[in-house]
Amino acid sequence: MVRAVSAGEVAPSTQAWQVEATGLRVKAGSRLAVDGLDLMLAPGVHGLLGPNGAGKTTLMRALATVIKPKDGRLRLLGHDVRDRRSLRALRSRLGYLPQQFGFYPKFTVRDYVEYMAWLREVPAADVPAATQRAIDRVGLTDRAGSRLKSLSGGMLRRAGIAQAIVNEPDLLLLDEPTVGLDPEQRVEFRELLRDLGDASCVLVSTHLVEDVVAACSDVLLLDQGRLAFRGLPADLARAGASDGVGDSAAERGYSVLLRDHRSAA
Amino acid sequence: MTAHVPVAVLTAYATGELGADDAMAWPVEAHLETCAQCQDRLAGLIPAPVGEMLAETRTAILARARNGPKPARRRRLRRLTHRWAAWSVFPWALVTLMAVIAAFLLDAAFPVRSAVVLLLAPVAPLGGLAVAWSRRWDPAWETVAGTARAGLELLLRRTVVVLATVLPLLAAVGWRLGTNPALWLLPCLTFTAAALLLGGLIGVSRAAVLLGGAWVLAIVLPALVTVRMPVFVQTESLPGWAVTAVALIGLTILRAGDHRHLSK
Structure with missing residues (x-):
């Protein structure tokens, strides 16, 4: 017997773009922190650079479905964020490490990651294993039973990263993940980033240009709520080959691109 | 269920004559994965050094399971x-x-x-x-x-x-x-x-x-x-x-x- 193939069966199981934003405007308080941003992100590790107040954190919060965009279109993993019916399913596939990441001080690392796994709707039977895997991946295995308030700043950040990756998200948003990590841990973290970027879309906001150059497949430069530059890490270094301020070619490139964008605006 | 793996093929597989790049190795492995009888036969056919290595690995894994970190308590x-x-x-x-x-x-x-x-x-x-x-x-x-x-x-x-x-x-x-x-x-x-x-x-x-x-x-x-x-x-x-x-x-x-x- 001939069977008809429905549209649903041939639809792609993953989207070409994990993030599709057109004309995105997001408010931070009364200020328009993200102002008319067009952005398409595919799987890979994307580094988000920009000066203080450029709108990086506000953009991250909008992408994490924490705040509502004021205007423009925002589709994440193929779902519109304003669609209430698909919001829950969408959120269970997101991972987010906020910049100011609050926590309950009495929780142990394992409690915390387990709690976040439960909030992200990891199937109950998988929660203990997923928790252990996430803790192992960030290198906190021997501190899994320690209370969060007893951890150092870098360890706390790593616990934050563990909770963000515990559900193996398709879209992972890390806001300043390398703050407080020592050089060795940062190198390990970059490896973890590359590993995560193989299958999912990772957006890392940072001030450290060298992190972006070392671990990202793609650089986004944000200034005053708009995209000032997008290219490869190598482009950043090329822009700073002979000009700009900074200690490395990439840092100089960052300052050159920012200056060019501002003088053009 | 298909027929079991012939002795000649199984011997070749056990001794390594049937390499991983040989097309014949695939059906043999696919069959072995699900057939306890052929797994038993294979165990009898493997050369002594492989047998020793497997036994050592087994002991090591069991020792690790006994002495390694305990599973986290469920609370x-x-x-x-x-x-x-x-x-x-x-x-x-x-x-x-x-x-x-x-x-x-x-x-x-x-x-x-x-x-x-x-x-x-x-x-x-x-x-x-x-x-x-x-x-x-x-x-x-x-x-x-x-x-x-x-x-x-x-x-x-x-x-x-x-x-x-x-x-x-x-x-x-x-x-x-x-x-x-x-x-x-x-x-x-x-x-x-x-x-x-x-x-x-x-x-x-x-x-x-x-x-x-x-x-x-x-x-x-x-x-x-x-x-x-x-x-x-x-x-x-x-x-x-x-x-x-x-x-x-x-x-x-x-x-x-x-x-x-x-x-x-």
Whole structure:
């Protein structure tokens, strides 16, 4: 017997773009922190650079479905964020490490990651294993039973990263993940980033240009709520080959691109 | 099931003559994965060095399993508490406890025409609701707000916790004073439902503060100043409370989807 193939069966199981934003405007308080941003992100590790107040954190919060965009279109993993019916399913596939990441001080690392796994709707039977895997991946295995308030700043950040990756998200948003990590841990973290970027879309906001150059497949430069530059890490270094301020070619490139964008605006 | 692997092929596989790049190796491996009989035969055919290596590996794995780190203990009670209670609710619970006890002492000391407990009953759960799902009081709000269970589910769980704290307290106090249970239960549920319903539009914290403030200013203060008990805490108002409670609870359930939105 001939069977008809429905549209649903041939639809792609993953989207070409994990993030599709057109004309995105997001408010931070009364200020328009993200102002008319067009952005398409595919799987890979994307580094988000920009000066203080450029709108990086506000953009991250909008992408994490924490705040509502004021205007423009925002589709994440193929779902519109304003669609209430698909919001829950969408959120269970997101991972987010906020910049100011609050926590309950009495929780142990394992409690915390387990709690976040439960909030992200990891199937109950998988929660203990997923928790252990996430803790192992960030290198906190021997501190899994320690209370969060007893951890150092870098360890706390790593616990934050563990909770963000515990559900193996398709879209992972890390806001300043390398703050407080020592050089060795940062190198390990970059490896973890590359590993995560193989299958999912990772957006890392940072001030450290060298992190972006070392671990990202793609650089986004944000200034005053708009995209000032997008290219490869190598482009950043090329822009700073002979000009700009900074200690490395990439840092100089960052300052050159920012200056060019501002003088053009 | 297909036929078993012939002895010649199995011997070639065991000795390594049938390499991984040989097309014949694939069906052999696919068959071996599911066929216990052929696995047994293969065990008899492997050369001695391979057998020794496997035995050593087995011993090592077993030793590791015995001496390695123990699996983390499962703590059901702890996990249950984490999933239901919010930390920010504990200070509120203390305050409510003290307020209800103070009201009880007042009522017990001046039994004639005094019903401070009944005046307090509608607003008792509101403080808890105000802090249960609030950006300001929950330290992990930002991390939690973007998760799948945030919004409606967490809010309902925390409401249950708040009611489970308040209702037994009011029940105990009401029983000691000998008041009609419906007189505190119905207003309490009505205000909880109203706060959730209004909260879907303006945020639960704001709604709780608004409703609590309105009740205190419009009903409680005049009653305390004039020392006259308003009609709302007397038995003749019970049908009115019952109708309002049922209507508001129904509406709250209908409009539950309001809490499933992004915060502004």
